[in-house]
Amino acid sequence: MNIPVGAFIAVSSILFFLGVTGVLVRRNAVVILMCVELMLNAANLALVAFSRRAGSVDERGSVFVVFVFVIAAAEVAVGLAIVLAAYRNRPTVDVDEVHAMKG
Amino acid sequence: MVVGPFGLDPAIWAVLRLIIAIALAAGLVFNGALAQIYLERKIQAIIQDRVGPIHTGPWGLLQTFADAIKLLGKEDIRARLTDHWFFLAAPAIVFSPMLASYVVIPFAPGVVGADLNIGLLYLTTLGSMTVLGIVLAGWASNNKYSLIGGLRSAGQLISYEVPQILSLVTVVLLVGSLSLTKIVDGQGGWHVYGLIVPLAFVTYFIAGLAETNRVPFDLPEAESELVAGFLTEYSGMRWGLFFVAEYGEVTVVASIITTLWFGGWHGPFTDIHPLLGPALGVLWFTLKTYFFVLVFMWIRATLPRFRIDQLMSLCWKLLIPVTLLNLMVTAVLLLAFPGTHVPVAIANWLMLGGVMLLIPFLQKRRLIALRQRLETRRLALATAERPR
Amino acid sequence: MSYDFLETVLFALLTIGIVGGAVGVVFLNRITGAALLMAFTFLCNAGMFVLLGAETIAAFQVLIYVGAITVLILYGVMFTPQQHRPYALFFQKQTPWAALFVAPIAIFVALFAFSFRDSAHPTPRGGDLVPLATSVFKDFAFPFEVASVLLLAAMIGAIVLVKRDEDE
Numbered sequence: 001m002n003i004p005v006g007a008f009i010a011v012s013s014i015l016f017f018l019g020v021t022g023v024l025v026r027r028n029a030v031v032i033l034m035c036v037e038l039m040l041n042a043a044n045l046a047l048v049a050f051s052r053r054a055g056s057v058d059e060r061g062s063v064f065v066v067f068v069f070v071i072a073a074a075e076v077a078v079g080l081a082i083v084l085a086a087y088r089n090r091p092t093v094d095v096d097e098v099h100a101m102k103g
Numbered sequence: 104m105v106v107g108p109f110g111l112d113p114a115i116w117a118v119l120r121l122i123i124a125i126a127l128a129a130g131l132v133f134n135g136a137l138a139q140i141y142l143e144r145k146i147q148a149i150i151q152d153r154v155g156p157i158h159t160g161p162w163g164l165l166q167t168f169a170d171a172i173k174l175l176g177k178e179d180i181r182a183r184l185t186d187h188w189f190f191l192a193a194p195a196i197v198f199s200p201m202l203a204s205y206v207v208i209p210f211a212p213g214v215v216g217a218d219l220n221i222g223l224l225y226l227t228t229l230g231s232m233t234v235l236g237i238v239l240a241g242w243a244s245n246n247k248y249s250l251i252g253g254l255r256s257a258g259q260l261i262s263y264e265v266p267q268i269l270s271l272v273t274v275v276l277l278v279g280s281l282s283l284t285k286i287v288d289g290q291g292g293w294h295v296y297g298l299i300v301p302l303a304f305v306t307y308f309i310a311g312l313a314e315t316n317r318v319p320f321d322l323p324e325a326e327s328e329l330v331a332g333f334l335t336e337y338s339g340m341r342w343g344l345f346f347v348a349e350y351g352e353v354t355v356v357a358s359i360i361t362t363l364w365f366g367g368w369h370g371p372f373t374d375i376h377p378l379l380g381p382a383l384g385v386l387w388f389t390l391k392t393y394f395f396v397l398v399f400m401w402i403r404a405t406l407p408r409f410r411i412d413q414l415m416s417l418c419w420k421l422l423i424p425v426t427l428l429n430l431m432v433t434a435v436l437l438l439a440f441p442g443t444h445v446p447v448a449i450a451n452w453l454m455l456g457g458v459m460l461l462i463p464f465l466q467k468r469r470l471i472a473l474r475q476r477l478e479t480r481r482l483a484l485a486t487a488e489r490p491r
Numbered sequence: 492m493s494y495d496f497l498e499t500v501l502f503a504l505l506t507i508g509i510v511g512g513a514v515g516v517v518f519l520n521r522i523t524g525a526a527l528l529m530a531f532t533f534l535c536n537a538g539m540f541v542l543l544g545a546e547t548i549a550a551f552q553v554l555i556y557v558g559a560i561t562v563l564i565l566y567g568v569m570f571t572p573q574q575h576r577p578y579a580l581f582f583q584k585q586t587p588w589a590a591l592f593v594a595p596i597a598i599f600v601a602l603f604a605f606s607f608r609d610s611a612h613p614t615p616r617g618g619d620l621v622p623l624a625t626s627v628f629k630d631f632a633f634p635f636e637v638a639s640v641l642l643l644a645a646m647i648g649a650i651v652l653v654k655r656d657e658d659e
Contacts, residue, residue: 002495002498002499002610003498003499003502003542003610004605004607004608004609004610005607005608005609005610006604006605006606006607006608007502007605008539008543009604009607010601010604010605011506011509011510011539012604013597013600013601013604014509014510014513014597014601015509015510015513015532016600017593017596017597017600018510018513018514018516018517019513019517020589020593021517021589021593022513022516022517024588024589024592024593025517025586025589026517028522028573029571030522030564030567030568030571031516031522031525033564033567034516034525034526034529034564035516035517037529037556037560037564038513038516038529038532041532041533041536041556044536044548044552045536045539045540048539048540048543048545048548049543052543052544052545052612052613053607053609053610053612056612057544057612057613057618057622059622059623059626060626060630062545062547062548062619062622062623062626063623063626063627063630063631065545065548066548066551066623066627067631067634067638069551069552069555069556070638070641070642071638071641072555072556072560073555073559073560073642073645074641074642074644074645075645076560076563076564077563077645077646077649078645078648078649078652080563080564080566080567080649081648081649081650081652081653082652083567083571084567084570084571084652084653085652085653087570087571091571092573093571093573094573186521186523186524189523189527219546220620221546221547221550221620224547224550224551224554225550227554228550228553228554228558231553231554231557231558231559232553232557232558234558234562235530235557235558235561235562235565238562238565238566239527239565242523242565242569250569254566254569257562257566261559261562281620
């Protein structure tokens with residue numbers, strides 16, 4: 001295949017840093033969760049790309065990707081549960097307004 | 104210069120093959136939907152002791168065409184919507200995965216769109232994409248009843264994916280491959296997996312009923328509940344597209360049942376002639392698939408509807424433990440007695456009998472407990488109302 | 492006649508899909524649009540997996556991410572309605588700091604990424620499932636069991652967190 005592994009890694013890094021930007025910039029908690037999912041996807045892409053370089057396929061990269069899927073699903077479920085529980089307390093998902101423990 | 108079939112360049116043949124396959128699949132789906140709409144009305148009528156459509160065409164055969172023409176001519180009502188693009192995209196998101204499911208189903212030996220070695224995984228993946236379209240349809244309609252209907256439907260679909268996938272995995276354990284052609288090739292004559300793992304067939308059938316939003320699981324879209332749920336704001340051909348998607352999905356589920364548990368295209372005389380044999384294979388496959396579609400319609404005419412909490416407790420409290428137990432027992436027996444399916448068959452039939460006997464027993468106990476609770480409550484109310 | 496350019500074209504299209512979707516998620520004001528663009532990014536990622544020859548992983552990606560996680564996020568969006576805020580408020584406080592920290596690191600990593608010049612070697616056709624399954628259930632059986640316990644804990648935790656107290 002004539003696409004270098006570095007191209008896949010570059011795409012993965014762009015996706016990752018867009019996710020980081022989203023987590024830093026956005027204030028809606030659900031959107032922050034979405035950006036965390038983008039970061040996990042970037043990690044998956046990098047894992048699969050790295051497992052297929054240099055003329056052989058190391059399937060341990062794909063195995064790790066399966067575990068990342070599991071962890072991402074669990075994290076989204078619990079994260080959304082936390083967001084919904086906090087929303088029930090005070091009807092906002094703005095992370096700037098949830099500072100009752102500050103100071 | 105490599106020459107492909109019919110003397111064409113292989114690249115052009117690949118593209119042409121794709122176009123022909125999509126056209127065939129679309130034709131199959133739409134014609135199948137036409138046939139099934141007619142069949143559904145006639146069968147419901149017969150079971151309900153009336154005649155159904157008889158006026159348009161001989162025996163009412165042209166009724167579906169009349170309905171389609173009426174749907175095409177309806178006004179496209181645009182309510183004030185939350186998201187216009189989502190409203191338009193939702194029927195497409197529900198329809199496309201169903202259309203893409205036909206590519207892996209083996210209709211005859213050698214007649215399969217793409218012999219993927221992850222065929223069954225591909226089918227489950229497509230089944231899980233329709234959930235997104237339904238949630239979008241409920242959200243974009245700007246109507247709280249549609250939203251509730253859409254979210255309920257999504258919850259039901261996601262819940263019932265689990266027993267569905269577990270039942271499919273039970274058959275995969277017997278075959279050792281996710282490829283549908285290998286699963287069909289492993290059967291033949293009387294050696295069909297429906298006789299070896301009937302419990303998986305029953306649980307997949309029930310989960311398939313729930314996955315396609317058919318009665319008794321059609322709470323999210325029934326006309327008498329929530330004003331047709333997430334379909335409320337869709338009129339004309341958009342609703343028609345949802346409907347065709349539902350019938351197409353029913354056909355896909357019935358095809359999966361015939362492929363996995365009843366031998367797919369196997370039947371008498373399928374190997375007499377290189378050209379006629381596969382045609383007969385397609386015939387047997389179609390007959391078996393439409394048998395199950397008719398059973399779906401029979402159930403629709405017979406059973407009442409589940410409430411949403413009954414539906415969910417049926418999935419999580421009955422189907423998932425049963426399918427998990429089935430999977431574990433099958434796996435253990437296949438490891439303990441390698442090379443023979445007989446212990447698996449015996450265990451499965453025993454479990455099926457056990458489940459069928461257990462359910463009335465459990466229901467009776469629940470009924471007695473409910474009666475006791477009602478009785479204590481009535482007594483409490485009666486003693487409380489007595490004036491002091 | 493070789494069709495190698497097809498791989499490059501597909502890679503370019505998928506890259507545009509991924510980056511465009513991610514930019515939309517980060518910068519779009521309307522949250523449901525952001526959720527759908529995230530689903531589109533997931534689909535393009537699955538396409539990348541197919542390009543690398545990992546079809547099973549691609550199927551899992553669509554099944555888990557598009558089929559379940561997108562629906563979860565949409566549930567979260569629908570259950571937490573907010574007033575529509577004007578666009579400018581999003582970018583008041585954090586953007587300069589984000590740009591300061593993220594951009595140099597991003598540029599450095601992107602340049603470093605291009606130093607991997609060897610060709611990607613996709614799995615031979617159809618050969619992805621068996622090695623993956625053998626690896627998961629033989630070499631990584633213990634992490635597999637731990638992952639199932641993790642899922643159980645997450646499920647119980649999510650249910651407990653959103654359970655309403657029964658008003659007796």
